[in-house]
Amino acid sequence: MADKSLNKTELVAKIAASTGQSQATVDSVLGGLFDALAESVGSGTKVSIPGWLAVERSHRAARTGRNPQTGATIEIPAGYSVKVTAGSKLKAAAK
Structure with missing residues (x-):
């Protein structure tokens, strides 16, 4: 890092x-x-800046998870998250 x-x-x-x-x-x-x-x-x-980055909303399906403290199963509702993808110029700058 x-x-x-x-x-x-x-x-x-x-x-x-x-x-x-x-x-x-x-x-x-x-x-x-x-x-x-x-x-x-x-x-x-979706917002795209060619060569630099793309930002879009992605859907996450509902799923079953576990409470790490108790081990009990919990239902995690469906929701949205943000996906950011690096473009070729940004990837080249990171090398």
Whole structure:
């Protein structure tokens, strides 16, 4: 695992420095991106940025599980999760 991380504030500062835009502008654009992703994925629309990533909602079927403390069986209801797939450029950058 990587022991380094980049939080949103650091990401905004890095993007602002490389693009010459103000941090407020970059923060606003990132906020808009995240809002659009949440709205699209919430409605079941796949968002794809070719070469970089794809984000989509996936369905999980109902299943039977176990309570690890008691060993009792429990019913886990059906639900949704988010699937993020790395594109070729992102995969190449990780090598």
